[in-house]
Amino acid sequence: MTVRVGILGGTFDPIHLGHLEAAAAATHALSLDRLLLLPSRTPPHRSTEPRASVFHRFAMTALAAAERDMSVSDLEVRRDGPSYTALTLEALHREGFAPADLFFITGSDAFADVATWHDYPRILQLANFVVVSRPGAPRPSELIPNPVSSITDPARPTVLSVEADTPDVSSTDIRRRVGAGESIDGLVPSSVAGHIRRHHLYVPAPVAAVL
Numbered sequence: 271m272t273v274r275v276g277i278l279g280g281t282f283d284p285i286h287l288g289h290l291e292a293a294a295a296a297t298h299a300l301s302l303d304r305l306l307l308l309p310s311r312t313p314p315h316r317s318t319e320p321r322a323s324v325f326h327r328f329a330m331t332a333l334a335a336a337e338r339d340m341s342v343s344d345l346e347v348r349r350d351g352p353s354y355t356a357l358t359l360e361a362l363h364r365e366g367f368a369p370a371d372l373f374f375i376t377g378s379d380a381f382a383d384v385a386t387w388h389d390y391p392r393i394l395q396l397a398n399f400v401v402v403s404r405p406g407a408p409r410p411s412e413l414i415p416n417p418v419s420s421i422t423d424p425a426r427p428t429v430l431s432v433e434a435d436t437p438d439v440s441s442t443d444i445r446r447r448v449g450a451g452e453s454i455d456g457l458v459p460s461s462v463a464g465h466i467r468r469h470h471l472y473v474p475a476p477v478a479a480v481l
Contacts, residue, residue, distance in 0.1 A: 274301070275367060276400070278375045279308040279346070279355060281441070282327050283320040284466060285334045286458045288439045292402040293340065295434030296375045300400065305340040307331050310353035314388065321445055322471050333461035356389035359396040369427045372397035399429045402436065448472035 278293045285307070297305050309331045311324050320327060328347050335342040345361055346353040355374065362372060374397045381401045387393055439457050447454050449472055454463055466472065 272368075272371055273303045274371055274373065275362075276300070276302040276305040276373045276375055277308055277358075277362075277397070278305065279310060279353075279358065281313045281316065281320050282307075282309045282331050283322050283441050284327070284330045284444060284458055284462055284471070285309075286439050286441060286444055286462075287437045287456070290334060290338055290340075290459070291436040292377065292434060293375055294338070295436065296373065296400045296402060296432050299432045299434075300373060300430065302373060305338075307335050307340055307342045308346055308358065309342070309344075310346045311349060312352050314352035314354055315383075315386075326465070326469060326471060330462045330465050333465060334459045337459045337461055352388070354388040356387070356393045356396060359393070363396070369395060369397050372427075373400050373430075374398065375400045375402060377401070378403045394429065395427055398427045400432055401429065402432045402434050445472045449474055 276293060276297050278289060278296075280289060282289065289307075293305050293307070296302065309324070309327050313320065322330070324347055328342070328344060332342045334340075346358055349357070349361075359369075359372060359374065363369065376399065378401050381399065384390060384394075384399075437457070444454050444457055447457075448466060454466070458466075
């Protein structure tokens with residue numbers, strides 16, 4: 271039996287409700303059977319290293335997945351080198367997933383730069399791409415040739431659009447809030463907030479005492 275799998279990848283530094291609501295919206299709109307969260311080891315489009323280690327980012331993603339009845343994969347965590355989406359999708363093909371049964375979820379802001387992704391344009395044939403329009407983000411309509419209502423060939427990967435009023439929250443703002451001692455309640459799952467507190471993530475490093 272065919273299983274339709276949604277994939278949400280990202281740095282997840284930390285994972286937050288914006289990520290999770292985008293995944294939930296795509297799952298609902300496209301009747302996906304399974305949602306896979308996939309934290310990256312080495313994000314290829316970032317100029318700076320993630321603040322939290324890959325182990326903490328994977329742990330936070332696993333905690334969030336448990337709260338939402340989602341799954342988490344260490345596929346990119348285990349792979350050295352840049353965490354290219356094309357390589358990840360090819361690895362899933364080797365596990366038996368057909369391109370047409372994979373739904374890679376991304377925000378409209380990230381998809382607007384898809385031409386800069388590794389192995390573009392071939393990457394668009396490796397899975398369906400689900401572009402979730404977030405609050406305030408431009409909708410790259412020129413890159414979405416097939417809206418959900420016009421799918422005619424279910425065996426051929428395509429680009430789909432999902433409108434969702436997801437929370438206007440970012441990992442950057444969460445890190446800033448934690449560093450400033452502000453609350454992050456309502457921005458991340460409670461288990462993720464607890465992990466951040468327990469391990470003192472995103473707080474300024476202590477200044478060495480001057481003798």
